[in-house]
Amino acid sequence: xLPRRIPWLTFAAPRNFHxxxxxxxxxxxxxxxxxxxxxxxxxxxxxxxxxxxxxxxxILFIHVPTAWMGMFLYLLMAxxxxxxLVWRIKMADVMARCLAPTGALMTFVALxxxxxxxxxxxxxxxxxxxxxxxxxxxLFLYLGYMALRSAVDDREKGGRAxxxxxxxxxxxxPIIYFSVEWWHTLHQGxxxxxxxxxxxxxxxxxxxxxxxxxxxxxCAAVTLRRAQVDVLEREADTQWVRDVVQRREVNGVSxxxxxxxxxxxAVREEGRS
Amino acid sequence: xxxxxxxxxxxxxxxVTTLFPLAVGPEPETLRALAPGGVWVAAALASLIxxxxxxxxxWRDGTLEQxxxxxxxxxxxxxxxxxxxxxxxxxxxxxxxxxxxxSLGLRGFELVVLVWSLAxxxxxxxxxxxxxxxxxLGVRAGGALMAxxxxxxxxxxxxxxxxxxxxxxxxxxxxxxxxxxxxMLAIALPLAPLAVAGALRxxxx
Numbered sequence: 393x394l395p396r397r398i399p400w401l402t403f404a405a406p407r408n409f410h411x412x413x414x415x416x417x418x419x420x421x422x423x424x425x426x427x428x429x430x431x432x433x434x435x436x437x438x439x440x441x442x443x444x445x446x447x448x449x450x451i452l453f454i455h456v457p458t459a460w461m462g463m464f465l466y467l468l469m470a471x472x473x474x475x476x477l478v479w480r481i482k483m484a485d486v487m488a489r490c491l492a493p494t495g496a497l498m499t500f501v502a503l504x505x506x507x508x509x510x511x512x513x514x515x516x517x518x519x520x521x522x523x524x525x526x527x528x529x530x531l532f533l534y535l536g537y538m539a540l541r542s543a544v545d546d547r548e549k550g551g552r553a554x555x556x557x558x559x560x561x562x563x564x565x566p567i568i569y570f571s572v573e574w575w576h577t578l579h580q581g582x583x584x585x586x587x588x589x590x591x592x593x594x595x596x597x598x599x600x601x602x603x604x605x606x607x608x609x610x611c612a613a614v615t616l617r618r619a620q621v622d623v624l625e626r627e628a629d630t631q632w633v634r635d636v637v638q639r640r641e642v643n644g645v646s647x648x649x650x651x652x653x654x655x656x657x658a659v660r661e662e663g664r665s
Numbered sequence: 666x667x668x669x670x671x672x673x674x675x676x677x678x679x680x681v682t683t684l685f686p687l688a689v690g691p692e693p694e695t696l697r698a699l700a701p702g703g704v705w706v707a708a709a710l711a712s713l714i715x716x717x718x719x720x721x722x723x724w725r726d727g728t729l730e731q732x733x734x735x736x737x738x739x740x741x742x743x744x745x746x747x748x749x750x751x752x753x754x755x756x757x758x759x760x761x762x763x764x765x766x767x768s769l770g771l772r773g774f775e776l777v778v779l780v781w782s783l784a785x786x787x788x789x790x791x792x793x794x795x796x797x798x799x800x801x802l803g804v805r806a807g808g809a810l811m812a813x814x815x816x817x818x819x820x821x822x823x824x825x826x827x828x829x830x831x832x833x834x835x836x837x838x839x840x841x842x843x844x845x846x847x848x849m850l851a852i853a854l855p856l857a858p859l860a861v862a863g864a865l866r867x868x869x870x
Contacts, residue, residue, distance in 0.1 A: 477863070525820070526820070529817045532813065532816075533817050535813065536810075536813045536814040536817065539810055539813055539814075540800060540801070540814060543801075543804045543805050543806065543807075544804055545805075549868075549870055552867045553800050553864065553867050553868070556796075556860060556864055557800055557814060559860070560793075560796055560818065561817070561818065563818075564817070564818075564821075567821060
């Protein structure tokens with residue numbers, strides 16, 4: 393029987409994936425920078441001050457998108473974990489692995505900016521509020537995932553164990569998301585829902601959307617780059633990787649490819665730390 | 666599992682609970698306020714250290730591989746292991762808890778709620794912890810890693826378990842919290858063994 397080609401699995405082949413990231417990542421980065429500049433400008437200069445919180449609320453333009461990304465990336469990671477466990481697709485494992493550090497970073501930034509916002513608004517950096525606690529738990533889930541991965545010597549085995557853990561931990565995400573409604577503690581309720589108009593000024597909402605887009609593009613760019621480096625490392629002995637390296641050497645330093653190589657080395661450093 | 670293990674875990678539970686009055690001071694009011702959380706934290710930690718050995722010995726001497734090869738499906742084996750583990754190491758904690766709760770200042774109905782919350786909650790802890798124990802089989806520094814993996818999963822059980830006792834202390838009905846604990850048990854009971862079996866398969870590869 394001839395091997396059947398499944399269209400959406402094209403990019404699960406490492407070589408195609410490499411080409412895809414090579415084409416996509418620069419645009420994602422540019423998009424993230426443009427949206428971040430637009431979002432920060434709208435957030436800091438256009439949006440009016442809040443009638444209760446004055447200007448201190450503006451940190452929420454960073455806090456809210458990173459908190460969303462922290463949860464969203466965990467869901468995405470768990471989804472890739474399922475794909476990896478069920479269909480044994482290696483690329484899914486690579487993606488899950490590469491999402492974890494970015495997700496942990498986003499969760500950490502959300503907690504950090506939340507603390508900075510809480511200091512003038514609530515009068516304290518930290519309270520043991522349901523949402524704060526469960527977000528902290530989310531950070532620990534990310535850390536546990538990464539720790540389990542690096543603790544197992546066998547790469548394949550560690551990947552499967554970590555995927556299973558990601559799957560078990562996914563119960564926490566709905567708890568975080570709904571904690572504000574379930575427990576009426578200090579953290580305020582949601583201002584943005586899909587079903588009703590946002591309860592804020594239009595310019596605030598625009599800034600929030602722009603920043604969310606920027607965060608999303610940044611996460612996509614960094615994750616894909618990290619995954620690309622991971623793929624190159626895994627496939628270091630194959631012919632297509634040799635070809636890629638050789639082409640770059642022949643073309644010399646003047647090509648933008650050299651900059652890409654530097655960048656991917658930087659991402660690799662980041663991914664390891 | 667040896668008889669000594671039961672003794673060690675029970676002693677651990679008692680000692681951790683004893684640390685609270687020693688650290689906080691003997692004022693009855695403070696101790697009473699700390700009691701639900703104190704007993705629950707001690708129970709969670711005792712459950713954590715006891716789970717270290719749940720699969721480790723069987724894994725080391727090859728029994729686990731034999732169990733995986735039997736006709737019995739692995740999730741059922743996992744349920745059996747966890748049930749045996751809870752009966753020998755979880756149940757003593759539940760039975761002992763009124764004594765410790767009393768020593769920290771809980772009275773009457775609060776003690777009943779404490780026992781019920783632990784009776785519903787510690788099996789959930791065992792089920793969740795077994796997943797962590799199976800995942801960390803044969804891993805470097807498995808014990809510390811297991812704490813990092815399992816304790817975040819314990820958090821909701823801990824909050825709701827000690828919440829039930831706090832509700833009882835403030836003359837509110839603890840039944841909502843107890844129902845939530847029961848719901849957690851009902852969800853964890855069919856799902857956790859599947860995760861444990863999956864993790865065991867990965868470890869046995």
